[in-house]
Amino acid sequence: MSGDAATNVDEVKVSAWYAVGVRQAFSAWADPGKLEKWFGPKGFRAEVLEMDFRIGGRWRFKMISQSGDVSHHYGRYLAIEPDKLLSFTWQSEEDSDLTEGRETRVSVHFYAEAGGSRVTLVHERLPTQQAMRALEFGWSSGMPKLGRLLEGKRDD
Amino acid sequence: MIRRTLNGRQHHIELDERGFQPVLTWAEKYGAFWGANLESLGEFLMHEKSDER
Structure with missing residues (x-):
């Protein structure tokens, strides 16, 4: 993987290139069984509590750290374009004081690039x-x- | 976050960066979070690819 990140005040953008096709990269986000195998930074594991993978459908994950700290994240799917784009709202129950109850938005773009795929994620409306x-x-x-x-x- | 003082005809507008700290903290936190997530995704995709062979 090769990646880069940029952080402005109002959005977070990260991007990475993988030596797999866009279909495989997209599938890792669309299949709850796969998602549970990778979602979360190192030292965390994710449990998919709810995942209605269609536009307007709700999702809710539980993240558990190695030390047992638990956080919950939830939202709904805004756009699903297989192998191209996935967009969903994101709210963190533990950060609700900062987001003032607003929905933030995450968009994940998938591009075929240099024989592999580039995944670019933008988290907006911080x-x-x-x-x-x-x-x-x-x-x-x-x-x-x-x-x-x-x-x-x-x-x- | 904005402090405004009047000195005769002069208006001094001062930005208090401490007010932005929660926002910056949030952005830094999520920047690191998503960056680490894409790394985890990369490891997963490589495992998946090697399993297919």
Whole structure:
């Protein structure tokens, strides 16, 4: 595997290349039996509690660390294009305070590349609402003043 | 996260980065999480491929 990652404030993007075809790579996400064999970082195992693999269908996983810590993640499938795209909402029960109950979105793209497949995953709509609100306030309150200043007008 | 102070006609707008920390922590956490997941997927796919032989 070869991979890279990029992290912005509002999204996470990771990408990796595998020496297998896109059908095999996609199947690892679509088949719950396969998913349980790999999903989760090293030292974790995943249990598929629910997986209704169709658009609008719900999924729910349980992740268990080696030390026994448990986390739950759930969502619903938004787009399923075999061997091309898988998109689903993602909410973490243990992170609900950060996401403020919002659904984040994960899109997994599968591309044939250099005799293998590239998998690119984007996790969007991260909990930036609070940050964005603050920035919007900051800029919206500051920009009109700057505009007036540049136009040679005074506030008073 | 935004601190605004007035000094006569001057408006000082200051960004308090501590307010962004939970967001950055979340992004870092999930960046590492998905990166590690794609590594696990790679190992699984290689095992699966070798089992097919």
